[in-house]
Amino acid sequence: MTTTAPRRDRDTPRPRPAAAPDGSAEEAAGDAVMGLDMVLVDAARGPLRRMVPPARTLAALGTALARHPEVVVRRGGELVREVGRIAVGRSEIAPSPKDRRFADPAWSGNPLLKRTMQAHIAAAQVAAGLIEDADLDWQDDERIRFALTNVVDALAPSNVPFLNPLALKAVIDTGGRSAVTGLRRFVSDVTSPPRVPTMVEPDAFTVGEDLAVTPGAVVLRTPVFELLQYRPSTPTVRQVPLVIVPPTINKFYVTDLAPGRSIVEHYVAAGHQVFMISWRNPDERHAEWGLDTYGQAVLDAADAARRITGSEHTAFQGFCSGGIILSMVLAHLAATEGLDRVAAASFAVTVLDWGRAGTIGALMDEEAVRDATERSRKKGYLDGAMLAEVFAWLRPNDLVWNYWVNNYLQGKTPPAFDILFWNADTTRMSAALHRDFIDVAIGNQLTEPGRATMLGTPVDLSTIDVDTYVTAGIADHICPWQSCYRTTQLVGGRSRFVLSTAGHIASLVNPPTNPKASFQVAPETPADPEKWLANAHKEKGSWWPDFAAWLAERAGEEVPAPESLGSAELPVLGDAPGTYVFDK
Known part of the structure; x- marks a missing residue:
């Protein structure tokens, strides 16, 4: 059901997006947004199953120690x-x-x-x-x-409540009120999914007022997505539009957080015409939406962006799981002689090669995969609350026990972090897309030409001969940077690989105002990622300006910025951030 955002009283002060004291909780939440195969399997089966290793693994340990x-x-x-x-x-x-x-x-x-x-x-x-x-x-x-x-x-x-000095101090300072408040919070959390401590209050921010506020409009609405066009903030813009393909897990506004922390805002300020796909939150009616459905949506969005701007070309940037879909669409375009309409492509914290990716690959087994896909098939979708629970248990020290102490033992309200609010704004995943993603990841299908298909076309990533810009996070525990790096070897064309600081999402939400921001880059992309690292040099600051400059070289000439959004053929349907972002 589509709803409108609740409106905060105008006299109530709005919270400023906070940063964790050392960034650990915020970054851990970001780190826990990917790891496709494990996340999608565990989210269907229940994450606590992962706490107990399979019997054969325990037997192997016992046998090894007995020897x-x-x-x-x-x-x-x-x-x-x-x-x-x-x-x-x-x-x-x-x-x-x-x-x-x-x-x-x-x-x-x-x-x-x-x-x-x-x-x-x-x-x-x-x-x-x-x-x-x-x-x-x-x-x-x-x-x-x-x-x-x-x-x-x-x-x-x-x-442990009676051992933690913070809990004991809180009880003394509040005359016992902290214990009562903590118990009330505990009961509320365990009686409704996701059954983990609340990381941010549900009313800490309001989408469209505090977050996702870059000016723009909805210029296309389909049953699958809304297309947002952002209003230029410069007198001239690059002729070729950039279409962003966000993750299908959580909402699109990880790319448009608070002012000053918005990737979209930065791109617009750099003179780019930016279009954003906002995915609909599917339910049981959309169970059959698979990779082909989402691939066609990307093509539809690109076609609309070209018609509105009058450009013959489009540039793309795919984030996380959106990057997987984008790669398959580009291979489809290469096979159908449509790649000449693509000016450039970027893949941000996207893994296309899952070969031995650490914990993710190790924790899968055939029974778990079958069970996971069958559960979502029966329900029609993968529940976003279950995804949130899995994310939390991937980094329990930062995302469970940290808030256990804060919320329950101390009876405190969790701080207002914008990334954590986005992380808690969960979405469902259609059963067919859940199945397709697992098949692609578990079978590592994108590494072998023809093993996967997109819209009836065999996928061969090596045929993608446009220039690509690939980013990864050096501390990303879910998508190891070496796995992201292998994209440079899978696709054709010239690749620029950028290794950002921090983890999965924190490496993306890394604005130029961040004093700790830096990234590494090298002139070549050899087959061995460690050789790339040995040749890389560090650049101070965010990779955002680097990407904007790289894209500018491939996005055509500067032309006068449009005075209005949309076109006669595709008129404005409403203001950004649209309506699908509010689907619950």
């Missing part, structure tokens, strides 16, 4: 000796300086708390050592480590 009992004895002895040192106050174990869970001085100053923390760290180190000693194959090793990380994080003493 080397001396290892178990040695590690057990290490733990006993360390616990002894902890008991008499002689242990030198300390948390990482970056571990915010134990940042309160009480963890080091109070003897009981210090010993409890040290015992927890010691036990975790021994468990990790045993896994290392077991020398399992890479898939079993990743499965065990993933489960161990979740268990260790859950059992941290900082999560």
Whole structure:
């Protein structure tokens, strides 16, 4: 159902988008937006299944350790000796300086708390050592480590109400009100999906007032998407329009957050004509919308942008899963002699080659895949709330237990972060698209010509011979930068690869005003990503101006900016951000 955004009282101050003290929670939320195969499988089956490794993996661990009992004895002895040192106050174990869970001085100053923390760290180190000693194959090793990380994080003493000094101080300072508020928040969160602590209040921002406010209009509406055209802010613009293909997970406005943090706003200010696809939030009526449906939508959007601007060409930028769709569309255009209408293409934090991509590839099995696709088929869609739950459990320390302490133990309201608000503004995924994405990812189909199809055409990425601009995040745990880099080897044409700071989405929402922003770039893109890295040099600042300049060289001549949006054939249907963005 389409709804309008709730209107905030005009006299109520609007929150400014905050940044986390060290950026960790905000960046972790961004990091947890991709990892296509694991995310889509776990979202259908339930993320907590991942906490317990398959029986065969546990059996492999047990067998490996049974072959080397001396290892178990040695590690057990290490733990006993360390616990002894902890008991008499002689242990030198300390948390990482970056571990915010134990940042309160009480963890080091109070003897009981210090010993409890040290015992927890010691036990975790021994468990990790045993896994290392077991020398399992890479898939079993990743499965065990993933489960161990979740268990260790859950059992941290900082999560225990009567041990956490922040919780105890809050109870004293508020006369017990913090405990009551925290319990109320806990009950509210566990009784409605996603069943994880709230990361941002649902009324912290209003889309169209605080976020997604770059001026523009809806110039095309179909059952699948709305096309937004943004109003130029310069007297002249580049002739070739840029069509942005956003993720099909969450809403499009990750590219148009608050003023000053909006990619769209920056592109418009650089003199580009920008069009944005805003996907409809599908429900059971749209179960059959698959990759072909979304691929045709990209073609329809490009055709509309050309008709409105009068340009014979279009440039594209695909984000995350939108980049996957875009790559297949470009291969379709190459096969149907339509690629000559494409001026350039960009892929942002997009993985097209899933070969051995770390935890993501390791945690899949055929039974899980079949179960996941069958569940979404029966329902007609993949629930966005389940996706949000999966995202949280991919980085539990930052996205679950951090808010467990803040919301429940301290009874506080979570800070207002714009990225976290976007992350919580979930969308569904049609059953057919869910199935198609899993097939493409699990089978790594885009690496072999003809294994995947788009609109009836075999997909061969090597036929995409337009210039491409590929970005990745160096700290992206879900889409490793090396996997993103391999796009430069899959597509034809010249590629420019840019390695941004931070993680998945935080590397994208990285405006020039960010004093920590930097990126790495090299003149060539050799086959080996590590060789590229060795030859790369660091540029201070955001990659946004670099991309805008790169695109300007391929986006035609400067022409007078249009005085109005849309055209006689495609008139304005309403103001940006449109109506589909408000679908719940």
